[in-house]
Amino acid sequence: MSREPILQPTADFVDDDRDLRPQRMQDMVGQREVYARLEIAVDAAEKRGDQLGHILFDGPPGLGKTTFATCIPRDLGVNFQIASGAALAAPKDVIPYLTNAEERSVLFIDEIHRLPKAVEEFLYPAMEDFRIDLTLGEGVNARTINMQLKPFTLIGATTRTGLLSAPLRDRFQMREHLDFYTIEELAEIVRRNAGKLRVEIETDAAVEIAGRSRSTPRLANNRLRWVRDYTQSKADGRITLGVARAALEMQEIDVKGLDRQDRKYLETIARVFGGGPVGVEAVAHTMNLTVDTLIDEVEPYLLRSELVVRTPRGRKMTAAALDHLGLGGTASPAAGEQQRSLFG
Numbered sequence: 100m101s102r103e104p105i106l107q108p109t110a111d112f113v114d115d116d117r118d119l120r121p122q123r124m125q126d127m128v129g130q131r132e133v134y135a136r137l138e139i140a141v142d143a144a145e146k147r148g149d150q151l152g153h154i155l156f157d158g159p160p161g162l163g164k165t166t167f168a169t170c171i172p173r174d175l176g177v178n179f180q181i182a183s184g185a186a187l188a189a190p191k192d193v194i195p196y197l198t199n200a201e202e203r204s205v206l207f208i209d210e211i212h213r214l215p216k217a218v219e220e221f222l223y224p225a226m227e228d229f230r231i232d233l234t235l236g237e238g239v240n241a242r243t244i245n246m247q248l249k250p251f252t253l254i255g256a257t258t259r260t261g262l263l264s265a266p267l268r269d270r271f272q273m274r275e276h277l278d279f280y281t282i283e284e285l286a287e288i289v290r291r292n293a294g295k296l297r298v299e300i301e302t303d304a305a306v307e308i309a310g311r312s313r314s315t316p317r318l319a320n321n322r323l324r325w326v327r328d329y330t331q332s333k334a335d336g337r338i339t340l341g342v343a344r345a346a347l348e349m350q351e352i353d354v355k356g357l358d359r360q361d362r363k364y365l366e367t368i369a370r371v372f373g374g375g376p377v378g379v380e381a382v383a384h385t386m387n388l389t390v391d392t393l394i395d396e397v398e399p400y401l402l403r404s405e406l407v408v409r410t411p412r413g414r415k416m417t418a419a420a421l422d423h424l425g426l427g428g429t430a431s432p433a434a435g436e437q438q439r440s441l442f443g
């Protein structure tokens with residue numbers, strides 16, 4: 100029944116996950132409350148023949164913000180354009196997207212917290228009244244003209260809602276927070292995606308991959324792709340529990356799903372800063388990473404799994420983290436035992 104929309108992804112958007120990304124909201128796993136609310140909004144907009152209200156998604160990377168944003172226009176049967184907040188440095192950069200936007204179409208701006216203030220302010224009348232104010236000429240000859248836009252839907256995604264200005268945040272009719280996934284949900288994603296990759300997988304192997312994926316679908320997909328490669332190269336092409344474990348162990352992904360970078364973060368706090376508390380900037384400098392990478396990509400899961408806590412004086416490791424690294428007990432386990440306890 101629905102029309103296939105013509106996609107207009109911009110040159111800077113390369114979907115490296117096309118083969119596994121769900122195409123419709125109903126194909127997405129988990130996030131049921133978010134899905135239920137969006138389904139109502141999409142359904143009502145379709146019935147009215149109106150544009151959908153603007154939507155803001157927030158949450159850590161890899162949890163489905165882009166997926167929701169690209170499924171919604173398909174469910175609505177409308178066109179969509181994709182832009183990145185980092186690439187929209189000035190109002191002139193955003194004008195083509197706004198003037199190209201067709202009636203009821205979707206403009207998705209990823210990393211919307213990176214828009215400079217001037218671009219944010221330029222968007223206010225576009226979001227509220229579907230109008231932009233263009234200044235022509237310079238100095239005393241400058242004049243402002245209003246340009247009417249087609250009613251469209253802006254979907255924004257951010258890993259850092261705190262960095263959005265309140266006026267921009269308030270112009271979104273719906274704000275949806277995406278949370279981490281359960282192991283059951285991730286196992287379901289792994290099982291379905293093994294099917295898409297045309298590889299056989301045993302149920303307990305799907306659960307094992309899910310358990311080592313830090314509650315994040317993007318990581319579950321990455322791990323699955325690696326396990327698939329490993330299986331096809333080293334085993335008989337069928338993903339069993341043993342093969343999944345061996346593959347993930349080779350990639351140094353441990354039983355808690357921590358990778359080398361996560362463990363390096365914990366080890367840095369333990370070794371260099373005596374377990375903390377330590378400011379995130381100091382950890383980032385020592386690891387030669389940006390503060391944003393630590394805050395957006397490394398810390399959310401470590402905080403959530405209570406391996407690190409935030410204190411007024413900085414980050415501090417918990418006893419669970421020391422145990423996990425094999426530094427917890429009175430007697431430090433031998434290297435081989437440490438290895439086994441981490442990788443299961």
Ligand code: ADP
Binds near residue numbers: 120162164288320
């Ligand atoms: P974000 O935009 O939040 O960083 P994405 O939407 O790009 O994350 O999600 C990363 C990948 O994880 C997607 O390509 C998709 O394959 C998978 N994914 C995310 N959410 C879901 C979901 N709810 N169900 C199934 N797969 C999902």
